[in-house]
Amino acid sequence: MNGSSKSKRFQPSKWMERLVPALLVLLLLGLLATIAIVVLAMLGIISVV
């Protein structure tokens, strides 16, 4: 996190400006879905095998 150096900074391209946040949201949704399946299984709403 020592990101003060100018050499470490970057300027994202236009497509990157859209792609990276979309990927982060997608990954977060995937994480939530995974946890939700496990919790539902724990609660017996879907069967734990």
Added chain:
Amino acid sequence: MHYISILSTIMTFIFAAAVFNRYRYKKGNHLLMWGIGLIFYGLGTLTEVLLSFSFSGLALKIWYLSGAMLTAAWLGQGTIFLLIRKRGVAQTLAIILGLVSVGAFVLIMVAPVTAAAADFVTSQPVSAQYQQILERSGLITLLTILLNIYGTIALVGGAIYSAYLFWRKKVLINRVLGNILIAAGALMPAMAGSFIKAGLVDWLYVSEFLGVLLMYAGFLQATATKPVEQKKPLVTTAH
């Protein structure tokens, strides 16, 4: 099917060697935890290979203990060490994880293998057959779920959070991309594992291969440094 597990095993142990090598000269508890987590990952895929040749109760138990119970938690513990800087917190969690892991080992080793083992089909994935063969107590199931929730949130959530921080500050693009790859890679076997637990589609072997491939690519990307940056200490998310 076992070819995928062979590839996963080779890839995982190469990855583990790279992490331990980095630990040798960087000395960070996060690297040690990740290395241990990758050894468990590799043991899980290695026992899949062994079980594709012939059945062994011990191999099945090692597969369940390492692959289903411990891998995610130990990998996640690495990220906990990296992200939680408050003194003693990560260490305490690591001690708890160590004790729980020992408990899990004992529980799995004493868990009975049922007569269904005689019907084990080596050409079918173990993930599709273990439920009938390895008798698991409620405590084992509970520990499996808790360890996986803990590990998945820490590893995937931690990587997403790290990527977001670097992205927001617009610094170190390699760590943004590296953490995205790590999160995606870690999510794959986690999703596949939860699908199996819920009795849904079984794509565990493929997810393990893609998972380790993406995580290794992410690790290489995140730890890639330009010559000018090599002398500086790597702080947060130095995967």
